[in-house]
Amino acid sequence: MTLSKQPQVKLPLLHWNAVRRNNGTYWNDVNMGEMLDKLDLSQFEEQFKLKTKPTLSNVAKIIKRKVECLSLLDTNRARNAMIIQRRVALQPSDVARCVEQTDLGDLPLWAVELLHGCIPSREEADKLISNSTKLNEYGEAELFCFHLSKVNRYDRKLGLMQFIGTFDEQYARLSGQVNAVKEASHSITVSDRLKKVLEIILALGNFMNSQRKGLAVGFKIQSLSKIAETHSGDYKFTLLHYIVKTIHANMPELIGFTMEFEHLESAQKVLLKELISEIQEMKNNLDTVLDERNKQRDNFVIFSFYNRATRKVKRLGEQARQMLQSYETVCKGFGENPQRIEPQEFFKYFSEFFLQFDNIEKSLYLSEEKKKKKKAVPLTRDVSRNLIEEAMVQHSTMY
Incomplete structure (x- = not known):
């Protein structure tokens, strides 16, 4: 088998797995020669030809x-x-x-x-x-x-440009973290339904410990993880199961209380020291912008950015001050030192407790639904036949 046309330039190799015999294969009726005549091989050669290696004279010129x-x-x-x-x-x-x-x-x-x-x-x-x-x-x-x-001041201006370019994104992220900690702290502090749930835990805990320990006026938030670890005498359920059942049976107004804390998930991702440090760094960068603005009074980019950013950073500083107050209030309310416990740790105790509560609530609901289905037993064939016969008798007596 030969080709009617041969390449006029050096072409790359196509590394394929070749079929050498076409008897009884798909390729038996393929007319390769006819296809070659239809193709524009000159254009193909131009596009696929290999570049020639540089000659010694070309190499010398490059060197x-x-x-x-x-x-x-x-x-x-x-x-x-x-x-x-x-x-x-x-x-x-x-x-x-x-x-x-x-x-x-x-x-x-x-x-x-x-x-x-x-x-x-x-x-x-x-x-x-x-x-x-x-x-x-x-x-x-x-x-x-x-x-x-x-x-002039090349590296400083690059840093300035990077600060200007990332400012809005950084501000939105920091503002979101500040708001999350503030709102999460406030929601825990003012929630009456959470207070009632904690009262139930305190009452049951004191009742359980009264024979061996003195009465407690409260408990550390770390103790919330212990509620689901305290089992009944037969180990079939936990203290948290009992509390959930009690609420559903006797205190329905507390059902769904975990839905009040929408900012908790975001707040427990915050490291307060890093957050405050970033806000301070933003203020320091703004001082650098001011210094550069004074050196480039005709630079509209720096002038307009400084005025806009100053207002935002001032607002962020005030929000951070309110956040720290709110966080300090909730921490001290539970006997914690806000300087020693990060929001990441503090809110995590509540978040995990609420998740355990919701999971038990869900499992109890599914269990009740299962019981209801079992009670609704389908009619057996004998019972069904008796009912039909009774209905037919009543129908005949009517006529």
Whole structure:
């Protein structure tokens, strides 16, 4: 078997598992030669031809070109600079202009984050500037870093741009955490139904311990995990099962009390020390923005951002103050030191207790439904026949 046409250029190999005989196979009726005549093989060759290896003269030219470029950067930094410039897809002078003017319109946030890895050292910046008379000899990376080196307070402005670009997202996240802790603390403090449930636990606990221990006026929140671990004498159910049944039988107004605490799940993810630290860092960054605004009074981006961000940070500070008050109130109410227990730990005790309560409530409901179905026994054949006969007798007597 031969081809009517042969390639005129070197093409790549197609690594397939070839079928050598077509007798009795799908390929028996395939007309490959006819198909080759229909295909535009010249276009195919143009698109798939392999590039020829550079000749010795071409290699010499490339080496000569590299030697002619003035290399002033560390190898890794030069490689990073070239990668960043190609990804940013802006001229070096335009990148420098965007940083100088803190312009996040032409230079997006992801590019700003990349440029953090392209900050020339002081020695490199001095070399780039002192050799600027040989600018036409600079390599791609050197030229890129040269323009960046001319930006006043380059690394500071990059940090400023990153703060401006991420401010709204950071503010929303911190504000959400502050609100979650504040609302979760308040909901536990003011919930009358939760107080009644805790009263039931306290009353039963004192009753159980009265013969061997003195009476307690309350209990630590860590004790909530013990309720589901305290079993009946025959180990068939727990104290929490008993409490759930008691509420459903005698105190229906307490049913569904766990639904009052919608912010609990978010609040138990918060580390208060980290939250306060981030808010303080945001304030410090805003001071840096103010300092830069005073140095660039005609920079509208910085001017408008500072005015807007100042109002938000001030509002966040006030919300944080209210949150700390609310959290301190709920902690002290349960005999805890708010300086020593994080919301992550404090609210977790309540969250786990409520989850256990809901699970038992659900299992009891399913158990009751099962009992109801068992009571509704279908009619047997004999009972059904007797009922039909009685109905027929009553029907005949009517006539």
